[in-house]
Amino acid sequence: MSGAELAVENVTLRFGGLRALDAVSFAVHPGSLHALIGPNGAGKSSCFNVISGLYRAGEGRVRFGEHDITGIRPNRLAKRGIGRAFQNAALSPQSTVLDNVMLGRYSLTRGGFLECGLQLPWVRKQERRHTERAAEICEFLGLGAALHTPAGALPYGAVKRVDIARALAVEPALLLLDEPAAGMNAAETAELADTIREIREELDISILLVEHDMGLVMGIADRVTVLDFGRVIADGPPAEVQSDPEVVRAYLGTDSSDGTEAG
Ligand SMILES: Nc1ncnc2c1ncn2[C@@H]1O[C@H](COP(=O)(O)OP(=O)(O)OP(=O)(O)O)[C@@H](O)[C@H]1O
Numbered sequence: 001m002s003g004a005e006l007a008v009e010n011v012t013l014r015f016g017g018l019r020a021l022d023a024v025s026f027a028v029h030p031g032s033l034h035a036l037i038g039p040n041g042a043g044k045s046s047c048f049n050v051i052s053g054l055y056r057a058g059e060g061r062v063r064f065g066e067h068d069i070t071g072i073r074p075n076r077l078a079k080r081g082i083g084r085a086f087q088n089a090a091l092s093p094q095s096t097v098l099d100n101v102m103l104g105r106y107s108l109t110r111g112g113f114l115e116c117g118l119q120l121p122w123v124r125k126q127e128r129r130h131t132e133r134a135a136e137i138c139e140f141l142g143l144g145a146a147l148h149t150p151a152g153a154l155p156y157g158a159v160k161r162v163d164i165a166r167a168l169a170v171e172p173a174l175l176l177l178d179e180p181a182a183g184m185n186a187a188e189t190a191e192l193a194d195t196i197r198e199i200r201e202e203l204d205i206s207i208l209l210v211e212h213d214m215g216l217v218m219g220i221a222d223r224v225t226v227l228d229f230g231r232v233i234a235d236g237p238p239a240e241v242q243s244d245p246e247v248v249r250a251y252l253g254t255d256s257s258d259g260t261e262a263g
Helices: 044-051 097-108 113-117 121-140 156-168 186-202 214-220 238-242 245-252
Strands: 006-015 018-028 033-037 059-064 082-085 174-178 206-210 223-228 231-236
Touching: 006 044, 018 033, 018 044, 018 059, 018 223, 018 231, 033 044, 033 214, 044 174, 044 206, 082 156, 097 121, 097 156, 121 156, 156 174, 156 186, 186 206, 186 214, 214 238, 223 238, 223 245, 231 238, 231 245
Parallel strands: 033 206, 033 223, 082 174, 174 206
Antiparallel strands: 006 018, 006 059, 223 231
């Protein structure tokens, strides 16, 4: 699965008379960290939802490697090698960090109701293997000391990391992150940037980061696509995009005064 390109091709999405996405095209190259940014209401979440199958595009296609994943059922994403973490992490607050991350591994388990109910030896062995791998992923994301802590007792920054750990637990070739820094303070955002950088360096996967914090993105992305009013207004390396007059205008036109952050 590694080495697959994600291609968004001419995607249009309408809500009544509003074009939330207007012929949007861009590609996430294998192994790259690609950011999709834009001011509030630009269409970032709509695009994330089209890619992850929550919204059905009126026109256009989404391709991952050789597979057409347009309108894929969200529960099939893991099977295609795509993991996603949400803007509002939907963790089970009473369950431990490890159990929450284990949820991500169920898509990889074999065995039906009967085999699991009978606790056959191979089922127990498989379960042990998955638990070890889930713990390893938690460790990698700095959650090693919190494995048995209920997710609801964690600080906000750690909750986000559990959600990312759960997305990584499907062993994806592509990780989709929807505004992971939303609601974070500056210290948590800096820590998150380090985490994303480490994922990119240590794991051989592509990352699509949907984000409106331009500061976070510019420091870590290989390539940036900028949306404004549902249209792609720039696409290129961070330094190039940052000084693009249309991008500056789009960001300054919102409530940001220094051009480093919208929203
Ligand atoms: N379910 C919906 N029904 C109707 N309009 C919607 C819906 N979701 C989004 N929109 C509209 O589509 C446009 C794009 O919204 P979207 O949430 O994709 O932008 P965004 O870039 O993610 O914004 P933000 O940074 O504020 O999250 C906006 O005008 C928004 O009001």
